[in-house]
Amino acid sequence: MLVINNVSDLTLQISELKSLGKKIGFVPTMGALHIGHASLMKRSVRENDITVVSIFVNPRQFNNPEDLAKYPRTIETDIEFVEKTGVDIVFIPEEDDVYPVNFSVPEVDLGRLEVLMEGRMRPGHFDGVVQVLTRFFQLVQPDNAYFGLKDFQQVAVVRKMVEYLHLPVNIIACPIYRESSGLAFSSRNQRLTEAQKEEALFIYKSLLKAKELAKKMTPVQIAEIMKQDYSDSSMELEYFEIVDPVTLESLTDEWTPDAVACVVAYVGEVRLIDNMQLN
Numbered sequence: 001m002l003v004i005n006n007v008s009d010l011t012l013q014i015s016e017l018k019s020l021g022k023k024i025g026f027v028p029t030m031g032a033l034h035i036g037h038a039s040l041m042k043r044s045v046r047e048n049d050i051t052v053v054s055i056f057v058n059p060r061q062f063n064n065p066e067d068l069a070k071y072p073r074t075i076e077t078d079i080e081f082v083e084k085t086g087v088d089i090v091f092i093p094e095e096d097d098v099y100p101v102n103f104s105v106p107e108v109d110l111g112r113l114e115v116l117m118e119g120r121m122r123p124g125h126f127d128g129v130v131q132v133l134t135r136f137f138q139l140v141q142p143d144n145a146y147f148g149l150k151d152f153q154q155v156a157v158v159r160k161m162v163e164y165l166h167l168p169v170n171i172i173a174c175p176i177y178r179e180s181s182g183l184a185f186s187s188r189n190q191r192l193t194e195a196q197k198e199e200a201l202f203i204y205k206s207l208l209k210a211k212e213l214a215k216k217m218t219p220v221q222i223a224e225i226m227k228q229d230y231s232d233s234s235m236e237l238e239y240f241e242i243v244d245p246v247t248l249e250s251l252t253d254e255w256t257p258d259a260v261a262c263v264v265a266y267v268g269e270v271r272l273i274d275n276m277q278l279n
Helices: 007-019 035-047 065-070 075-083 125-140 149-165 187-191 194-213 219-231
Strands: 002-004 024-029 050-055 089-091 144-148 170-174 236-243 260-267 270-277
Touching: 002 007, 007 024, 007 089, 007 125, 024 035, 024 125, 035 050, 035 075, 035 144, 035 170, 050 075, 050 125, 075 089, 125 149, 144 149, 149 170, 149 260, 149 270, 187 270, 194 219, 194 236, 194 260, 194 270, 219 236, 219 260
Parallel strands: 002 089, 024 050, 024 144, 050 089, 144 170
Antiparallel strands: 236 260, 260 270
C-alpha cells in the first residue's frame, strides 16, 4: 500500500493509473477509522481495480472550533487499519495541499438541502463538505466514491453536488454498520465511556420504536412522541425528524415511500447522529 502525503505525488500516481485504464474507487474519511469505514473500503476493493482512501480532518466542515479540536486523530493506527482492508493508496494531505492559495471555492446550489436538519443546525457545514469533496474528486478522479448512509443528508448533498457540477463519478451509498447492541459505528464513539455507550443505545431504541409506530401513526404524531421520550431521558435531543428520502423535507400527516427518521442527540458533550428507514 502506498502512503502519499502530497498532491504532486498523488497526481503522478493517478495519471499513471488512468493511462492504464484502471477503474478507481475512492473512500474519503476523516480518520478515527472503524468497521463501518472498513465495509466501504472492502466494497471499493471488490468493485474497482484501485482503491484510494483519504484521511483528512477537514476544518471547513466544522462550525464549532471546539468540536474540531476534540475530533479523534489516530493517524498511525488508521494507516495500519487501512492496509488490512486491501486498499492500494492512502492519501494523507496537509491543509495547505488541500486548499492552496489559488483554490477556487466551487459554487453549488444545494437548494433546501443546506437549510434542513444538519444544514440548519450546522451553518456552513455542507459548504465545507462540498469544498473538500470537489477538491478530492479533482485529484483522485474516481469512477466510484463510497459513503455510509449514517450521514444520510450528506449522501444527498454529495449526489446533488455531483449532479450540479456534472462530475463523472458514481456515488455509492452503503448501509449503516452497527455494533451488536444496535449502536451505529461512529468515530465519535471513541469519546464515549462504556456507561455513555449504554446511554447512547437510547437513540437506536427510539428509531425502532418509531418504526413500530409508523404502522399506525402519522409522521408528526411519532415525532412528537419521540421528543417527549427524549425529554424524559438523560439525553439532549437536537432534532428528531421524519423526512422524505429524496427531498429530506419533514413529513407531517402523510407518508411517502421509504420515509426516513433522522435523529441527532447528545450524550454528554458528544454529538451522535443516526437514522432508519421506517416504511
